[in-house]
Amino acid sequence: MAVYTDVQDEELAAFLATYDIGTVLSYKGIAEGVENTNYFLHTTAGSYILTLYEKRVREEDLPFFIDLMQHLAGKGLNCPLPVSNRKGEALGRLAGRPAAICTFLEGIAVRRPTAQHCGALGAALARLHLAGRDFGRTRRNALSIDGWPPLFAQARAEADTVSPGLAERTRRELEALRAEWPSGLPSGIIHADLFTDNVFFIGAEVSGLIDFYFACTDAFAYDVAICLNAWCFEADGSFNLTKGRALLAGYLSVRPLAPEEVEALPILCRGSAMRFMLTRLVDWLNVPPGALVKPKDPLEYDRKLNFHRHVRHARELGLAA
Ligand SMILES: Nc1ncnc2c1ncn2[C@@H]1O[C@H](COP(=O)(O)OP(=O)(O)OP(=O)(O)O)[C@@H](O)[C@H]1O
Numbered sequence: 435m436a437v438y439t440d441v442q443d444e445e446l447a448a449f450l451a452t453y454d455i456g457t458v459l460s461y462k463g464i465a466e467g468v469e470n471t472n473y474f475l476h477t478t479a480g481s482y483i484l485t486l487y488e489k490r491v492r493e494e495d496l497p498f499f500i501d502l503m504q505h506l507a508g509k510g511l512n513c514p515l516p517v518s519n520r521k522g523e524a525l526g527r528l529a530g531r532p533a534a535i536c537t538f539l540e541g542i543a544v545r546r547p548t549a550q551h552c553g554a555l556g557a558a559l560a561r562l563h564l565a566g567r568d569f570g571r572t573r574r575n576a577l578s579i580d581g582w583p584p585l586f587a588q589a590r591a592e593a594d595t596v597s598p599g600l601a602e603r604t605r606r607e608l609e610a611l612r613a614e615w616p617s618g619l620p621s622g623i624i625h626a627d628l629f630t631d632n633v634f635f636i637g638a639e640v641s642g643l644i645d646f647y648f649a650c651t652d653a654f655a656y657d658v659a660i661c662l663n664a665w666c667f668e669a670d671g672s673f674n675l676t677k678g679r680a681l682l683a684g685y686l687s688v689r690p691l692a693p694e695e696v697e698a699l700p701i702l703c704r705g706s707a708m709r710f711m712l713t714r715l716v717d718w719l720n721v722p723p724g725a726l727v728k729p730k731d732p733l734e735y736d737r738k739l740n741f742h743r744h745v746r747h748a749r750e751l752g753l754a755a
Pocket residue numbers: 435436464466467468469470471472483514536537538539540543627629631632644645646647
């Protein structure tokens with residue numbers, strides 16, 4: 435996370451006084467991440483994460499995220515559990531922002547995942563898809579194909595300052611995606627942002643999944659595509675087929691992919707690369723003054739998009755023939 439909103443000692447003490455989790459021993463802003471403000475919070479009762487919800491999270495969606503984490507935790511998935519205050523409410527307000535306190539998860543986010551990590555991640559993703567099946571609530575994916583043109587409109591005029599030709603490349607690609615985007619794929623709750631920083635490991639095992647603030651109802655295979663992009667490319671921009679194979683084999687060990695999901699995987703990877711290129715581009719061009727945040731490189735995803743433009747079959751992404 436980043437820190438967009440400062441929290442003063444007195445206001446935190448007053449906020450905590452409404453909970454049964456003791457008093458503050460220490461708290462510290464977390465620089466990682468780009469979406470919300472997060473603090474490590476140590477109280478006399480233990481360790482927690484305090485989140486203040488920022489820009490992209492709509493306040494009316496927060497009960498969905500909180501209920502989802504409670505549902506998934508109830509299904510045995512290791513994800514942050516929102517803590518309720520004495521009134522039984524998990525959502526409050528702090529420093530003028532909506533805020534929640536969640537349980538702290540142990541484990542380490544790997545920066546350079548191995549094929550073994552990718553396999554474990556694939557299986558964890560499929561378990562998440564199964565655990566969400568009876569959640570009973572839905573949320574539209576605001577960052578799918580209909581959400582991309584408005585993002586592009588925000589960045590278009592300045593896109594070529596980031597890379598010459600980026601505006602025209604993106605315009606053409608958006609047209610192509612619109613023409614080929616699949617519909618009717620098996621759908622349910624997806625995480626939609628399961629990058630390496632949102633998955634904790636203890637040794638080779640997944641110990642926890644965090645950051646459910648993009649979770650929504652969409653094609654399961656789109657979540658697989660997001661993970662292939664986030665986990666299986668090397669720093670030099672090449673796609674690591676061994677990691678792709680491991681991720682897909684891990685996923686398939688828990689949930690099979692239907693033929694139409696397999697067929698759609700290349701275009702879903704292209705779309706997923708577009709989604710992250712665009713949100714990164716908008717953020718890159720709009721860093722709020724004074725915020726403790728390091729914007730992520732949009733061109734990393736422009737290059738991934740270019741790779742996927744040439745992929746014709748999921749075999750090229752690692753699916754066993
Ligand atoms: N429940 C938790 N237990 C332990 N650490 C956590 C927890 N939640 C968040 N963190 C820490 O805070 C950091 C940022 O959290 P998170 O990824 O949710 O932020 P974000 O701003 O939404 O990030 P992103 O850019 O991935 O969307 C994580 O990398 C992790 O170090």
